[in-house]
Amino acid sequence: MLKAVFQLEPLTCPSCIKKIETTLNKMVGMQTVRVLFNSSKVKTEFDATIIQATEVENILQKLGYQVISAKVS
Structure with a gap:
């Protein structure tokens, strides 16, 4: 298993959590x-x-969230 942390621009509403997680x-x-x-x-x-980390990043961006950085380990 690979772990990745994506830093997004500031989230503005708690409903963003459900949208991303779902x-x-x-x-x-x-x-x-x-x-x-x-x-x-x-x-x-x-x-x-x-899955590749770039695929996850692309989905986050398609959802409307700007990815500032990604750390993969």
Whole structure:
């Protein structure tokens, strides 16, 4: 499993949490998704043989959230 933390521009509403978590959890290979509203971070854990971090980043941007940085470990 691969872990990645995506720093987003500031989130403006708590409903953003559900929107992001619901969408990312539907991805095949996604293990966990946690959105930290106060720090505007999305913590994920996924199967790197199925999903790439760039795919997650692209989905976040399609949802309307600007990704400032991504740390993959």
